[in-house]
Amino acid sequence: MTIRKLIAGNWKMNGSLGMLHELDGIAKATFNHPELDVVICPSFTLIAPAIVRQPDMTFGAQDCHYDESGSHTGCVSAPMLREVGASYVIVGHSERRIEQNETNEEIRAKTTTAIANGLVTIVCIGESRAAHASGQALPIIGAQLDGCIPPDATSDNLVVAYEPIWAIGTGNTPPPESIAEMHASIRDRLCLLLGSEGKKVRILYGGSVTGKNAEELMAIPDVNGTLVGGASLTAEQFVPIIEAGGRLA
Numbered sequence: 001m002t003i004r005k006l007i008a009g010n011w012k013m014n015g016s017l018g019m020l021h022e023l024d025g026i027a028k029a030t031f032n033h034p035e036l037d038v039v040i041c042p043s044f045t046l047i048a049p050a051i052v053r054q055p056d057m058t059f060g061a062q063d064c065h066y067d068e069s070g071s072h073t074g075c076v077s078a079p080m081l082r083e084v085g086a087s088y089v090i091v092g093h094s095e096r097r098i099e100q101n102e103t104n105e106e107i108r109a110k111t112t113t114a115i116a117n118g119l120v121t122i123v124c125i126g127e128s129r130a131a132h133a134s135g136q137a138l139p140i141i142g143a144q145l146d147g148c149i150p151p152d153a154t155s156d157n158l159v160v161a162y163e164p165i166w167a168i169g170t171g172n173t174p175p176p177e178s179i180a181e182m183h184a185s186i187r188d189r190l191c192l193l194l195g196s197e198g199k200k201v202r203i204l205y206g207g208s209v210t211g212k213n214a215e216e217l218m219a220i221p222d223v224n225g226t227l228v229g230g231a232s233l234t235a236e237q238f239v240p241i242i243e244a245g246g247r248l249a
């Protein structure tokens with residue numbers, strides 16, 4: 001089965017109005033590769049201006065609340081994201097799990113609300129350096145999937161991103177055979193949780209993806225795209241990743 005690849009950029013707490021011109025080159029490469037899905041997830045404040053700059057590109061957010069509205073000062077809801085034109089949302093990024101103490105239960109609630117509001121939801125999972133070193137990565141990933149994935153999610157509204165925490169922003173990526181083992185185990189778990197839909201859910205790899213390693217990473221079985229941090233901030237760095245996806249599509 002061929003699964004359509006997704007190249008997602010997570011701008012994290014970076015970017016500015018003055019940087020949105022980077023989207024022009026990214027959009028050009030995106031439109032040259034209609035066989036791929038490309039999404040940029042800037043900060044909440046940049047989503048609307050990004051859509052004004054490139055109305056035909058796809059944009060997402062980096063978080064949403066599990067309630068649709070209410071007394072949650074400083075938070076942004078899934079309906080608000082839809083209203084400004086976001087199509088995707090990332091939930092459960094390790095930086096939020098660590099800095100905001102987000103639990104699997106909260107992440108599942110956010111995923112349920114995001115999906116109910118029409119957002120394609122990228123659920124992030126990944127083990128710490130200590131868990132990796134002690135051989136606990138597989139059980140931890142399994143528990144994160146069991147805890148975060150709503151039972152009625154489908155391959156149209158759910159994406160899973162495997163991001164080993166020790167690979168994020170470090171320049172280190174796991175060896176291809178270890179990524180292959182992890183993605184195969186995620187695929188098995190998704191099939192257990194979601195039945196035949198689990199076979200089609202896209203599983204992204206994230207953590208120090210660059211134009212240099214993207215093709216090798218996306219050629220690994222069950223790696224259906226990438227979630228890119230630092231290298232998604234400029235067209236110069238992100239376009240080669242889109243092109244690598246295009247060569248493999």
Ligand SMILES: O=C(CO)COP(=O)(O)O
Nearest residue numbers: 010168169207208229230
């Ligand atoms: O956390 C990431 C994307 O969500 C990965 O970040 P880097 O690509 O900067 O390692």
